[in-house]
Amino acid sequence: MITFDKVSKSYTNNELAVNMVSMEIAAGELFVLLGTSGSGKTTLLRMINRLEDPTSGVITVGGRSVMEQDPVALRRNIGYSVQGTRLFPHMTIGANIAITPSLLGWDNERLVHRINELLEMVGLEPDQYIHRYPSELSGGQNQRVGVARALAADPPVILMDEPFGAIDPITRDRLQDEFLQLQAHLKKTVVFVTHDVFEAFKLGDRIAILNEGMVQQVDTPEMIASVPASKFVEDFLGHNRILLLMQNRQVGELQEEYEPLVPTAAAGFTATIDVKDSLATALEKFRSANMRRLPVISESQMLGLLSVDTVTNHLIPGDCPAEGALK
Amino acid sequence: MSALHTFLANYGAVIIDETLRHIYLTVVAVVVACLFAIPVGVALAHTKRQVVISVVLGSAGVLQTIPGLAMLAIIVMIFASMKLPTIGVPPALIALIFYAILPVLRNTYTGIKSVDTGLVDVGMGVGYTRWQILTKIELPLAMPVIMAGIRIATVWTIGTATLCALIGAGGLGDLILKGLRSISFDYLAAGTVPAALLALVMDGLLAFAELYFTPGRIRRRRKDYSAGTSLTWRGAIAIVAVLGAAFGLMLRNGFLGTSRRHYVAAFDSEFLVRQDGFPGLARLYQLHLHTRPLQMDSGLLYQAIKQKSVDIIDGFATDGRIKAYHLVALKDNLHFFPPYYAAPLVRESTLRRYPVVKTLLDRLSNRISDTTMRSMNYAVDNQGMPAAKVARKFLLLNHLIPSHVIPQRRRIGKIVIGGKSFTEQAVLGQIMAQLIADNTNLRVVTHLTLGGTIICFNALKSGDIDIYPEYTGTGLVDILKRKVIENPEEVYAIDRRVFRQRYHLLWLKPFGFNNTYTITVRGTTATKQHLTTISDLAHLIDEQNHTS
Numbered sequence: 001m002i003t004f005d006k007v008s009k010s011y012t013n014n015e016l017a018v019n020m021v022s023m024e025i026a027a028g029e030l031f032v033l034l035g036t037s038g039s040g041k042t043t044l045l046r047m048i049n050r051l052e053d054p055t056s057g058v059i060t061v062g063g064r065s066v067m068e069q070d071p072v073a074l075r076r077n078i079g080y081s082v083q084g085t086r087l088f089p090h091m092t093i094g095a096n097i098a099i100t101p102s103l104l105g106w107d108n109e110r111l112v113h114r115i116n117e118l119l120e121m122v123g124l125e126p127d128q129y130i131h132r133y134p135s136e137l138s139g140g141q142n143q144r145v146g147v148a149r150a151l152a153a154d155p156p157v158i159l160m161d162e163p164f165g166a167i168d169p170i171t172r173d174r175l176q177d178e179f180l181q182l183q184a185h186l187k188k189t190v191v192f193v194t195h196d197v198f199e200a201f202k203l204g205d206r207i208a209i210l211n212e213g214m215v216q217q218v219d220t221p222e223m224i225a226s227v228p229a230s231k232f233v234e235d236f237l238g239h240n241r242i243l244l245l246m247q248n249r250q251v252g253e254l255q256e257e258y259e260p261l262v263p264t265a266a267a268g269f270t271a272t273i274d275v276k277d278s279l280a281t282a283l284e285k286f287r288s289a290n291m292r293r294l295p296v297i298s299e300s301q302m303l304g305l306l307s308v309d310t311v312t313n314h315l316i317p318g319d320c321p322a323e324g325a326l327k
Numbered sequence: 328m329s330a331l332h333t334f335l336a337n338y339g340a341v342i343i344d345e346t347l348r349h350i351y352l353t354v355v356a357v358v359v360a361c362l363f364a365i366p367v368g369v370a371l372a373h374t375k376r377q378v379v380i381s382v383v384l385g386s387a388g389v390l391q392t393i394p395g396l397a398m399l400a401i402i403v404m405i406f407a408s409m410k411l412p413t414i415g416v417p418p419a420l421i422a423l424i425f426y427a428i429l430p431v432l433r434n435t436y437t438g439i440k441s442v443d444t445g446l447v448d449v450g451m452g453v454g455y456t457r458w459q460i461l462t463k464i465e466l467p468l469a470m471p472v473i474m475a476g477i478r479i480a481t482v483w484t485i486g487t488a489t490l491c492a493l494i495g496a497g498g499l500g501d502l503i504l505k506g507l508r509s510i511s512f513d514y515l516a517a518g519t520v521p522a523a524l525l526a527l528v529m530d531g532l533l534a535f536a537e538l539y540f541t542p543g544r545i546r547r548r549r550k551d552y553s554a555g556t557s558l559t560w561r562g563a564i565a566i567v568a569v570l571g572a573a574f575g576l577m578l579r580n581g582f583l584g585t586s587r588r589h590y591v592a593a594f595d596s597e598f599l600v601r602q603d604g605f606p607g608l609a610r611l612y613q614l615h616l617h618t619r620p621l622q623m624d625s626g627l628l629y630q631a632i633k634q635k636s637v638d639i640i641d642g643f644a645t646d647g648r649i650k651a652y653h654l655v656a657l658k659d660n661l662h663f664f665p666p667y668y669a670a671p672l673v674r675e676s677t678l679r680r681y682p683v684v685k686t687l688l689d690r691l692s693n694r695i696s697d698t699t700m701r702s703m704n705y706a707v708d709n710q711g712m713p714a715a716k717v718a719r720k721f722l723l724l725n726h727l728i729p730s731h732v733i734p735q736r737r738r739i740g741k742i743v744i745g746g747k748s749f750t751e752q753a754v755l756g757q758i759m760a761q762l763i764a765d766n767t768n769l770r771v772v773t774h775l776t777l778g779g780t781i782i783c784f785n786a787l788k789s790g791d792i793d794i795y796p797e798y799t800g801t802g803l804v805d806i807l808k809r810k811v812i813e814n815p816e817e818v819y820a821i822d823r824r825v826f827r828q829r830y831h832l833l834w835l836k837p838f839g840f841n842n843t844y845t846i847t848v849r850g851t852t853a854t855k856q857h858l859t860t861i862s863d864l865a866h867l868i869d870e871q872n873h874t875s
Binding site: 049051072073075076080082084086088089090094095098099100102103104108111112115149159 | 443445446448449450451452453454455456459464467468552
């Protein structure tokens with residue numbers, strides 16, 4: 001869907017903000033650009049809808065080079081959402097959402113229908129919010145409107161620049177969950193910029209880790225956490241690595257190592273583990289139940305018993321003593 | 328309550344008339360200033376060249392520091408050098424426009440600059456064009472700041488526009504000037520109160536417009552989300568409508584000078600309010616002017632008639648420009664004007680203290696003929712000679728002062744000589760001042776630009792000045808409020824008697840010339856229309872009114 005071919009960008013000071021980046025983003029993929037500030041991730045994003053133009057190299061969207069397309073027409077076909085939403089304060093929520101489709105010449109009936117549909121989609125009661133102004137909504141609500149605005153014209157590609165950046169952790173978590181659900185059935189090609197490792201690992205189908213304008217690794221969250229491609233990636237993940245691994249592995253992956261369930265032993269368990277739980281969640285359940293073995297269930301059917309050692313062995317492969325990592 | 332009633336009955340119509348004219352001047356000036364300043368402000372906010380920004384904002388700032396009166400004078404001079412009309416609405420408007428530019432320009436620049444750059448970025452991201460970002464994001468968000476600038480400009484312009492009365496552009500300044508010239512509180516109030524109210528009302532209206540035009544300030548349930556006409560376009564349409572209306576009004580009032588079918592008159596503010604001025608003249612001769620006479624400073628009258636901006640003015644018989652500009656003074660066939668023999672009017676107490684002053688001033692008796700006075704006025708008005716030099720030349724020629732250089736001497740005592748603010752008074756004042764200074768040890772001080780008759784007369788009564796040249800007819804009709812008398816000796820005798828009894832002021836012997844008011848037209852007009860008397864003029868004006 002989107003390809004970068006030896007893309008570089010330098011500003012007047014001649015330093016390369018983006019240095020020879022080549023990668024491909026597949027259609028329907030939620031692709032995260034992860035890096036510290038100054039890593040070039042935002043510049044990379046802004047070159048996709050030509051808010052900036054590359055100094056060299058070729059970017060294509062849908063098979064056509066962006067440089068051959070009219071920037072305004074290009075942008076109307078790409079959703080855009082940024083940190084702090086930046087809704088236009090002088091327009092109502094409805095008007096903010098309607099911008100891009102109205103620019104594409106939609107008639108009013110279709111616009112009103114679309115605004116209502118989108119507000120419902122992002123969990124805001126249309127009648128209650130459509131005529132309000134951004135200043136009358138909370139940060140989280142505005143963020144949802146920001147997402148709705150990016151989706152408004154139903155573009156195949158959506159660019160998101162730290163859209164949940166300036167929001168409290170609890171609301172952010174909820175917005176991320178909602179966005180994942182939305183994406184599960186919309187299947188847009190999303191390019192998502194963040195500096196938050198956990199956000200990247202939670203949302204990304206694939207992640208590109210950037211440093212000083214260069215791509216360090218492009219892979220799925222699991223692979224990045226398990227096999228960092230470079231010393232930089234390893235350092236970047238740091239002590240979060242084990243946490244990321246635990247959060248990105250599901251109990252179901254350990255299916256082959258379940259212990260058979262002895263019917264007589266079934267009594268006495270105070271908790272169960274869902275097959276879709278992450279390893280982190282499973283460990284937390286072991287801890288709070290104060291047990292070393294718990295049954296695994298899938299849709300209220302018991303599959304077997306999972307032991308703490310199986311989990312820790314999986315997280316810490318190699319010669320480490322089984323009892324070493326966790327108490 | 329009844330006082331207010333009388334006041335309104337007397338001044339209501341003229342207040343409404345001048346207020347409308349004032350509004351017209353203000354609105355056109357502010358709208359034109361906005362049409363210039365807003366685009367320039369927008370361009371400045373988008374340029375990256377700091378030099379351009381400094382130069383433009385700096386020069387607009389300098390423009391603002393020029394006092395309003397000076398600005399008016401500068402524009403008049405520039406217009407004169409370009410052979411454009413120096414009186415009336417056009418030069419006044421130009422001055423007002425210059426004045427209104429800065430607040431709008433500065434606020435537009437600041438307003439646009441203060442728009443969150445992130446919003447502009449998102450505007451690009453959602454697919455707005457550069458123009459749409461300007462009209463849908465930058466201008467609406469900058470609107471409160473821009474409107475604040477427009478409000479400042481409007482209130483300033485209302486204030487500055489009062490000065491435009493000096494060059495015949497009319498407005499509430501007309502009434503204020505009349506009030507100053509005749510020390511009439513009624514006129515002053517009739518001009519000042521509406522001007523202040525106008526400023527308040529306009530400011531309030533603009534505050535409301537700001538609320539209305541700033542999106543998001545008034546809750547509107549939007550029904551139509553399609554990309555239709557924006558606020559900016561509606562604003563542009565409104566501006567064009569206002570300008571169109573203003574232009575129409577200009578055409579209707581003949582401000583553009585195109586095919587004027589009726590004679591336009593212009594008089595100085597004193598003539599317009601005096602007993603022996605326009606009101607009485609119009610009554611006696613049944614002068615039915617189609618438009619109310621313009622009011623302007625007496626110095627500009629001759630320029631205006633010469634340039635054909637107006638057709639009828641009040642002139643002085645002794646004014647050198649009547650002849651120089653090929654003007655014709657119409658004959659006062661119904662004897663409306665009294666004789667105006669000029670003579671020094673002196674405080675009795677001054678003469679008691681310094682008897683020599685009387686002896687000296689009596690030497691001027693019958694020394695200045697109509698011709699002499701006219702040529703002296705001409706020397707100042709047309710040849711640019713200073714009044715003091717003209718006066719000296721006259722005194723030397725008549726051996727009234729010693730021709731040798733007078734050594735510096737110790738001066739004792741003080742004589743203050745006053746004069747109204749026109750050329751003849753300046754020359755007469757200088758003659759008296761130099762005559763006394765060069766023949767006595769008295770210290771002589773001159774105040775030769777006092778507003779008008781009433782201001783001079785009051786200054787003399789209160790002792791702020793000791794002497795000023797006055798005209799017998801003015802004393803009789805304007806100060807004593809008596810009926811016109813034709814016999815010069817009789818007028819002089821009444822003045823002498825009553826002024827002495829009532830005010831302890833003495834009329835000394837007249838200088839000799841009679842400077843009567845005249846109704847003056849261009850020589851070509853007089854020849855073509857066979858005008859010789861004021862009655863002829865009244866008939867011609869009636870004919871014009873009938874044929875239209």
